[in-house]
Structures are given as C-alpha cells and as structure tokens.
Amino acid sequence: MIVIKNGKSFKCVFLSLLLILLSCFEQSVKADSVSDSDLHVVIVYSSETGKVTENIKLLDMLIGHFSPNMTFLPSSEIEEADLQDADVLFYYGEVVEVLPAKVGSLFDSFTKTKVALGYNVEYLGDDYDFIQFGDNVLINELVLVEGNKKNELGDRLIFQMKDLKEAEVLVKGAGNGKEYPLFIKKNELYYHASYQIDSLFSTYLGEVFHEVFKADHPEGHPAYLRLEDIHPLTDHTIMKEIADIFIEKEIPYIISVIPIYRNPETGDEYHFGDFPKLLEVLKYMQENGGRIILHGYTHQYKADETGEGFEFWDVDANMPITVPPDETPEKKQRSDFQTEDEYLAFLAKQKAFEVDYIKTKVTKGIQDLVSYGLIPYAFEAPHYTMSQSGYEILSEHFSTYIGQLQLGDRDWQIMAPAPYATSPTFLHGMNLLPETIGYVEPDNPHAIDEMMKKAEEMTVVRDGYIAGFYHPYLGVEKFKELIGRMEQIPNLQWIDLQQTSNVVQVDNITVTAEETEELSVNVEYFELLKDSPEFYNPKVKSTADNTMWLFALSAGGMVVLFVLYAVIIKIRRMRTEKGKYYG
Amino acid sequence: MVNFLFYLSLFLIWFMLVYHMFLMQGGYMHFLRYQKKADLWEKRMAYYPKVSIIIPAHNEEVVIENTIEAMIRLKYPRKRLELIIVNDNSTDNTGSIINKYARAYSFIKAIHTKPPYAGRGKSGALNSGLVAATGEYIVVYDADNQPEEDAVYYLAQALQNDQKAGAVVGKFRVLNANKNMLTSFINIETITFQWLAQAGRWFWFKLTTIPGTNFAIRRSILEELGGWDERALSEDTELSIRVYNLGYHIRFFPAAITWEQEPETFKVWWKQRTRWARGNQYVILKFLIQFFQLKNKKVYLDLFYFLFTYMLFLAGVLVSNLLFVLNLFMDLDISAGGISLVLLVLAFLLYMTEIMLALSIEKEQATFKNMLAVILMYFTYSQIWLALVVYSLYLEAKRVLLKQDVVWYKTQRYKQTS
Incomplete structure (x- = not known):
C-alpha cells in the first residue's frame, strides 16, 4: 500500500529559512547500513x-x-x-x-x-x-x-x-x-x-x-530478480504475465525503470503517460510486490537508443561525462598544463559539468516517475557504469544502489559485484545490493545454466546474494524457466525493498521505505510547481484528455437528441396538418 | 508549447460549443412551452395599455411606406396606440411620406430632427421619439419592419402579465430570405440565433438581448435610465444590460413576430455586421471597466459570452487554424491525436443539428435546400465571420486608442417586389 503524504507547502518563514540554511550543507541520504558493526x-x-x-x-x-x-x-x-x-x-x-x-x-x-x-x-x-x-x-x-x-x-x-x-x-x-x-x-x-x-x-x-570479523551472520541467501530496462515502449502484455507469475509465487521483485524512451532516429521522447496500458501494468506491479528502481533517465547519451546507450559514462572516450552530447570531451593530463592551478581548474570544470548532469538526470527521472505515481526505491546505473564522483553525487539522492560497481575511472569495463550486501566507502553511505548471477543472454542457449552455476558459487558465502536480471522482451517462457530454476536453490530469501530501509531524495520529493512502516512519499507540491512545473504534465494531460472525451461524449449525445427533436417536431406538425385537413 | 496552445484553443472552442449545445436544448424547451403561456395570458388580458411605437427613419423612402402600412394593419385598439416616426435628418423623401400618413391617421405622429440635434444615430432618434411618446409601453421597430398583425398585442400582453419583465422581445423573420444566397444564409442565421441564443438564454437564465426591433419596454424604465446611450454603436445590447441592472428581466416571447429586410449585398452586410461587432466590443469594454457595479449577476454570463465570442473563441479558432496550417508544412508534434479528429467531426455535426433543429421549429424551413445551404454556410459565411471580428476589433482598438468619434452607419434598404 502506497501512501502519498501531502507536503507541507506553506511553512512559517523561519522554518523555510532554517531549511535553506540546512540545505547549504549537502548531505548524503542515509538509511540503515547493511553492516551491523562499526569496527574501525x-x-x-x-x-x-x-x-x-x-x-x-x-x-x-x-x-x-x-x-x-x-x-x-x-x-x-x-x-x-x-x-x-x-x-x-x-x-x-x-x-x-x-x-x-x-x-x-x-x-x-x-x-x-x-x-x-x-x-x-x-x-x-x-x-x-x-x-x-x-x-x-x-x-x-x-x-x-x-x-x-x-x-x-x-x-x-x-x-x-x-x-x-x-x-x-x-x-x-x-x-x-x-x-x-x-x-x-x-x-x-x-x-x-x-x-x-x-x-x-x-x-x-x-x-x-x-x-x-567474527560476524556470525545466519546462513541464507538474499535473492532478487530484476526486470531490466523497462521503458515506455516495453510490451505491457508480457509485463502483465510476468507480474502475475510473481504474484502467484508471492515473490517480491525489482523493476528497473527508464522514464523516457528516446527514438534514436527522430529524437522523439516518449513518457509512460503516452502508453497508459503499460503504466497501468506498472502500477499493478508496484501494488503487488514489484519495486521500482530508477535505471537512468533516458539510458543513453548522444544519439544512442534508450536501453542500449550508456548514460553516465562517455563510452566513446571511455571517461566520465564532461561535456554536452554534441561536444567532444577533452582528455588532458597534468603534463598538458603549465601550472597545477590550471590543471585543477580544468578538472573542476569537468567535474562541475558532471555533477550538474547527473543531478539533473536523476532529479528529472524521479520527478517523472513520481508524477505518474511510480515510486522508486533505489538506483541502478545503465550498464552499471558510473564514475567514482558519480557515486558520490548519487549518494545525495539514494540510500540504495542495485547492481554492480564500476571500480574506477580508468576503464568502465572493470566492474564487479560484492558477494553480499555492502557499504563500501566509495559509495559514500549507499548500500549496494549486488547482482551476482548475471542475466539471460538472448543468444546463449545455456544462459540459465550459467546463471545457476554462478548461483551455486554464491552459496559458498553464508549470506551471499543470489541476484540476476531478466529482459522481459525475451518472453514469458524463458522467464518461467529462470524463476523455476531459481526457486530450486535452497535457502533463498527473496528481498523486498519495501521491507528494508531505503531513502530516495531529490528536490521536493522524498521517498522513505522502512521495515514495518508504510511507504512514505513526501512531495512538496507547491515548490514543485515553482521549480519543475513539468511534474504536473501527466495530471494536466490526463485531465485535458478526459475533458475532451467528456466534450465528445456530451456532443455526441446532444447531436442524437437534436435529430430526435427535429423528427418529433416534424411528426407533430404532420399530424396537426392532417388533423386540420380532415377535421 | 505547441501542445499547450493546441489544447488551449481546443478548450476555448469547446467551452463555447458546449454552451451553445446547452442553449439549443433550452431553446427547444422554450419552444415547447411559450405557446401555452400565450394562451394563458390571452385569457388574463385585463385592459389594453397605451402603447407608443417609435420608428427611427433615416433616408428610408424605399421601405417606410410598407412599414407604415403594416403598422396600420396592427390589431390593437387604435385609441390605445400611438405611432411615432422619427424622420432623422433624412435627405430623401422620407419626411414627406411620413407627413402624408400623419395627416391621414390621427394615431401617427411625425417628428423631424434637424442638425445639430439630428443624425446622431439610432439612439439619438429613439430618444427624440421617447420625448414625444405618451404610452405606458414603448415599442420599437426598425424602418424596414413589417410586423404581423398581432405582434404589438403579444408584446403588450407579455409586459402586462409579467411584472418582472422590463422589456419583452419578439421574434423577427427575414422578409427577403429567397432573394439570393446571402439573404438565405442570413435567414438561417437569424432563425438559429433566436432559438438558440435568445430562447435558450431566456429558458435557462431569464436572459435576453434586445435586438433593436420588435420589442416593448416600459417607459418608466427608459425614463429612469435616461433613454438610449448615444455613444453606443449597438444601443440594444447596452440597453439590455442596463435593464438587467435595474433588477428586471427581458422576456423572449416568440409569439410576437415581425418581418424585416436583410442586406442583399455582401458590402452592406459587411458594414452592418462590423457595426454590430464593434458595438458588442464597446459593451464588453464599457462593462468590464465597471465590472463590479453590475447589480444583476446574470449579466456577467452575457458579458462572458461576448468576451468569449469576440475574443477568446475567436482566438481559439485562429490559433487552431494557424496550427493546422503550420502542421501541413512542418512537424509540430501535436500529441492530442485521435480525439481531436473526433471533436472536429462532432463540432460539425453539432453545428448541423443545432441549426436544423432551429429551422425545424419554423414552418417550412427545414428543407433539403436549406440543409445544403447550411453545409455551404459552414465553409463560407461562418468563416467570413472570423475576418469580420478581426476587422472590427482593429477598428474598435483604433477608435479607443485614437479617441475617434462614433460614426453610425445606416443599413441600406431595398425596394421589395413581391
């Protein structure tokens, strides 16, 4: 059950001032850490x-x-x-x-x-x-x-x-x-x-x-299956069938959602509001154990297709994103500069762009999802690629990161999961819920066997994660096989992001999930209207569409009535004239 | 942005269409009821109140004779009737024709105005007539009108039976409907206007606009208001609002029928309609300025209606037309899609059925020929209206900005050969 609490839009002046003061100190979003000790x-x-x-x-x-x-x-x-x-x-x-x-x-x-x-x-x-x-x-x-x-x-x-x-x-x-x-x-x-x-x-x-560490963690394997790359053009019928399988098995799961689909040829962007049937299925899913996480804003950069492209990593230059998509990034070393200050200024400029880029994408992504009533619990970077400073920026918005981690800014391909949930220092307070067994590769007939082999490896660790993902476009049959095989793994504990501590926070929107408590979605509607009026687009559009249908319906009804009236007048007149004639 | 404009224009247009659809329903219901009222009042007619008919005439030699003849045929006790014809600074034979009748009939009075008190327009002429009027009720006809014999009787009957009515408005029909295509369009338009706008508004809100002819008003009210506003281009709309301000309503009573001439050439029609449009724009301006002084809140409805018709609806149509044309040349990416096509078809069907229903109410008007005319009108007559409103807005804006004087344009008349 999702409860949307109305934000207190009108605060006392001193409270707002206090808030402004507080917001000067950027804070990372904190939730309970996965580790239970504070050993140094x-x-x-x-x-x-x-x-x-x-x-x-x-x-x-x-x-x-x-x-x-x-x-x-x-x-x-x-x-x-x-x-x-x-x-x-x-x-x-x-x-x-x-x-x-x-x-x-x-x-x-x-x-x-x-x-x-x-x-x-x-x-x-x-x-x-x-x-x-x-x-x-x-x-x-x-x-x-x-x-x-x-x-x-x-x-x-x-x-x-x-x-x-x-x-x-x-x-x-x-x-x-x-x-x-x-x-x-x-x-x-x-x-x-x-x-x-x-x-x-x-x-x-x-x-x-x-x-x-003398950590006597109980035996048991936290597990999740993630439906990957769900964007507005995703087939809603397959999603519905998969949702019903999860419901039938009473398994909570994760949905990696990309709010915008961008057509690489035309550049047109589509929102979930353009595909109401899919939106309906997604809402059905989140009411029945499906937990949405943000998987980028468009899942692409430059002219790539959504779901294919990298969003937070310039894969052509193999470096963090430092320039707008239509510009070529500068890759410079200290030796390219006369003084240390010039080099630092160059790095600061690149970093400033990246910070703004990531913040904007994440904020728009969350606002877009929430505007359609889809509530995100965590973040997963497209292709798991993210610069090291990117993780720091993310930590201001998410308490939980799903997937694997890029281990440095040298090469995006060096990435890894941890065998268990963890909170490494370079996530700046975020908890990683690792994906450890991979996914069903479309052209690999042994893909599920390979996933199961990895799952088997994970059982070495007493509380090792057994988590993978699935692209719904592969169809329902393969999915049935995958989940059937996973269920056979002993000692599996399906995790529910609703039952763990998760916080998502961007400008004017805060989502807080806590064990034993209802999900709280705090939206500062009034502030949003000022800062991001596009948040209201879905509501305005659906109201506009409904009103237009109302117009159409009433107009159609009146057209029929008017014709009927005209006919009645005609018949009456014929009768009275006849009456006169014969009377 | 484009989407926003598109939706906005669609809404502006459809608020108007929905309102019209609602009015037409009311018009039909009024048609079903008004005759019963007339029958009831006929029995209650206690006495015949004194009626003064005022006819302003400015160079009306072509039509005035027929008009006076029609007045003579009126079935109303001659002793209780007074016909005041105001020859307003005519340069033709109007004066002598009037004088001839005034000599022959004792109930006819001729008033001749001369500069500087003449040629100030219809309002001025009506005010001159009002000074001479002795009747309890004032009835106004245009100089080209030929009321049916019982028209004045019905008007008086309604005023007498409805004490809350400051004025009663009858129905007008087109005398020269079969003259040419333009007059047949005007015929269709006037019938629709009266059943949709007049009868509809009366039925739902007890609101009617005085159309300038074939109406009766209590003289006490005119005296209280100080007569007609000589600055107003459409003095009738203006007068209507002031009557409502006094707390009276204006009844639409289609039993009282007059027949009038309509422009037979496009040029004359254009000038006449420009005057009306400008007049209504003047009214919007005048009463929007004193918005909160309006005592009868229902008048807001009419003001909004005018505001919609002459500004917002117009803007909506213009913007949507513009978007349509632009869309032919470039991809505007309008997301409304299918529903807008449905609405387009429905808008046309509404237009057709509303007009055909209004025509059905009048005998022998719901003909196949008229139906074809209605379709043709949609693509011609109705579209010219856009240009007309834009043009009149321009003129009115110029007048306000340059503080020009109001020039009254008198509609040209035609000799009817029937």
Missing part, C-alpha cells in the same frame, strides 16, 4: 602508483559488509596515530614493494586482528615470519575447507606457502591434482596467498572474512 578498519596498501586501484575497491566492497568505517592508506603514509583506534588492520600488497621499516614495527605493535593479502608479507613484522614461500603454483579450483565447497575458476597462479605450522587453512587452491593453502589463519593473524582478490577469490574471501 585500517587498510594499508601497496599499489603501482600509490593510489587506490580497482582491486583495492574490491577490498573496500568486501570489508564494507562488516563495517563502513574504513581508512585506506598507502604504505608510505601510515603513521602510528592512524592505528590508535583501529580494530582490524589490513595490508594489501598488490605489487612488489620494499615496505618501510616503520610498517613492520607498526604491524608488530598492533595486537588485534591483522589480515594480509598478496605481496610483501615478509615486511609485516615478526608475526608473519612463519610464512615461507616456495615457487608459485597453478590452480584452477578453490576449496572452502569448511564444508569442502569447491568451485572452478580459470588458471591462476598463487603463492605457494611452505611448512605451515600451527596455521589453520580456511581456503585452499587446487590444481594438477594437488591442493595448496590459499587463505590461512593463525590466531588473530590471517593471510591470503595471492594479490588476486577478484571474481571467485572475492567470493571465497567474502565467506572467510566472516571469521576475520
């Missing part, structure tokens, strides 16, 4: 440039499940003070580096939980001395020791640890019929014998990190 985690890293890399972002995502309170420091910058209130200390050696002696002594003096991953563990003080390396070994399988859960992956080299005494092996790598320790534990000391933490490594790390 310090992560020291060695990377090629000393900057945060995609892999470090992956680590961020893995740890964010347990605590959002993280500090990332390059090995060259760590100071004693940084560890003062640390609860868990991480070291991640992505590249070979001779660590400063200070790092070793700091690690030595830190007596709580320590986790090391990758290279350079030999510099991490006396505690790690027990680890001795042999030649690297090739593996193609990971094994979770507890429960002997095995999954294959492509050939990977890992470090070979020799003579492990007193250490407990949590994860093993297997290859050529042999097994090698991969993730080990010695008291409060942990080590991952590879600099690789992506794909299946990430999944296995996700499980064993529960032990690192």
